[in-house]
Amino acid sequence: MPLHPRTGAIRRSPIIRGYLPTDRRDVYEVCLRTAAAGGDATGIYRDPDLMGDNFAGPYLHLEPELAFVLDDGGRVVGYVLGTSDTAAFAVAFRRAWLPRVADRHPAPAGTPSGPDEEMAALLHRPERMIVPELRDYPAHLHIDLLPDYQRAGYGRALLLTFLGAARRAGAERVHLGMLTENTGARAFYDRLGFHQIDVPDPGPLSYLGRSTEADG
């Protein structure tokens, strides 16, 4: 079995396959372990499902056909997920996803204070995803791999898998929002042909986009 070049961990040769409902817990785990600007967010949030309920669960629930996992033969060690139509997704998020998790993560009463309230506030405002400058990039995505599986080409393979599926679903272009401080991810997206899209008041985020064509 190959060893990870940096960590020395034993890494089985994983495969990319479509998401199955039995993968949900593993996907949430990968989400949490990569949610601190690419690093492990375990312990940052009082509720360990808060990040998953914000950034993984709604896609798995609403658009499972656009979710793909990296399976090492025993568990999911990475994923890509998203939507082909961000505006429709935001509507479905409010109508069909938020009611499932709203009681567990109530909207903060006033100005959000602390990491849990800040994330809960995002959860309760799915319309934040609709940004006029991103209108020509209707799909969006999230991609995360556990550290032992990074820098081995799986991110590229997962991303290209998603682009193909989003294109077949009708999206000609895709965008993503990423924490600007996550310079490793930015290097990855630059290598994968994304360009920056200027958006007013982006806060801590950078928005990137590209065509869903494989060589786009």
Ligand SMILES: CC(C)(COP(=O)(O)OP(=O)(O)OC[C@H]1O[C@@H](n2cnc3c(N)ncnc32)[C@H](O)[C@@H]1OP(=O)(O)O)[C@@H](O)C(=O)NCCC(=O)NCCS
């Ligand atoms: C970012 C991430 C998805 C990239 O996936 P990956 O499997 O590590 O990347 P790949 O091995 O497929 O790399 C593809 C290309 O990007 C480059 N690249 C990837 N990560 C890089 C990094 N941290 N720094 C510099 N270049 C990087 C690779 O060198 C490769 O370049 P090449 O075209 O010369 O071969 C993955 O590292 C990850 O999940 N990181 C933690 C979570 C995260 O930050 N997710 C993104 C949130 S916005």
